[in-house]
Amino acid sequence: MRSPEPNRNGGLMTPSPGPRNQSQFHSTVSVQKNRRFNVLILIFRFAAFCFSLASAIFMFANFHGGSDSDSVRWYHFDAFRFVAIAAAIVALYSLFEVGASVWEISRGATVFPEVVQVWFDFSHDQVFAYMLLSADSAGTALARTLRERDTCTANNAFYVQSDISVALGFAGFMFLGFSSLLSGFRVVCFILNGSRFHM
C-alpha cells in the first residue's frame, strides 16, 4: 500500500504544511503504527498458540508402562486432565485469534464489528489466562506430590513429560498475558477514540 504523497522526510517536516497534508501525514503514520501494533499482537498470539498446542500434545500423549496394571496415564489424574483440556482450549482460541489478526492485517478490517471484536479479545484473553494459570499451578502441585511419593523409577518418563507439558503451559500463559495487555490497550483506545487505532 503506497501513500499517494510520501511526506515522511526523516523526521524533518516543512514548517507550514497545509491542513490537508498534515491530516494525510497523521493518517499515514496512524495506519503504519496500527500495522506494527497488529503484527506485535500476531506474534504474541502465534507464540501462545505454539506453546499451548505443544503443552496439550505432550499431555495427551502422556501414557507410559504398556497395557499392564502398573501403567500410568494422564487421564488418571484430575489436575493433568485440567492441564490438557485448558491447553487445548487456549490453543484453539489462539488459532482463531491468529486467523482474525491475519485477516485484520491483510484487509484492514476486523472480523466482527469493531466494538464486539475489541471486547471479545480482551475478555477472552483475561478468562483464558486465568484458566491456563490455574490448570498449570494445579499440574505443578500434583507432579511434585506424585514424584515425592512414588519412588519407583519406572514412571520417571511420565513425570518428566508432565513437567514439560506444564512448563510449556506456563510459557503459553506468559504470551497470552502479553496479548491480554495489548488487547486491553486496544479497548482503552476504542473507548478513547471510538476506534481501535491508537492515535
Add this chain to the structure above:
Amino acid sequence: MRSPEPNRNGGLMTPSPGPRNQSQFHSTVSVQKNRRFNVLILIFRFAAFCFSLASAIFMFANFHGGSDSDSVRWYHFDAFRFVAIAAAIVALYSLFEVGASVWEISRGATVFPEVVQVWFDFSHDQVFAYMLLSADSAGTALARTLRERDTCTANNAFYVQSDISVALGFAGFMFLGFSSLLSGFRVVCFILNGSRFHM
C-alpha cells in the same frame, strides 16, 4: 457536605437551566456517583481482606497429630506454604487498600498522587489476583492427591482444614477480581478524563 443550591428535584429539571446551574448539577451528580463507586470498591476490598485473612489463619493454624512422628503440618507441603503466604500477602494489601479507600471517601483525595494511585491499584490487583488463584489451584490439587493417597483417617481434620483454607482463598480471589475490574474502570476513566471521576 451540602450542595449550596439543591437542584435535584426528583429527576424533573427546569427546561432551561443556566450554564452555571447545569455545571453545578453535573458536579454534584458526579461527586455522588463517585462516592457510591468508592463505597462499592471499599466493600469488595473489605470482603477480600476478610476472606484472605481467614484463609491465611486457617492455613497457619493447620497442624494436627501432636508432637509425635506422624503429625502433619502445613509447612511440610510446598503448595500449602504457597497458599498461606499468598493469602497473608493479599490480606496485608487489602488492609492497606481498605485504609486508602476510607481515606479517599472521608477526605475526597487519594493517598498517593492520582495517576500513581489508579495505576498502583490496578496493577497490584491484577498481579495479586493471579498469585492467589495460582496458590489456591496448587493447594486444591495437593489436597485432593493427599486425600486419595492417605487413607488414614487420623489426619482427616488436617485435610478438612486445608480445604476450608483453600475455599476461603478462592472467595478472596473472587472479590479481588471484582476490585480489579473496578480499578481497571478507574484507570480507563483517568485516561479518558484526566481524573478518576467517571463523568
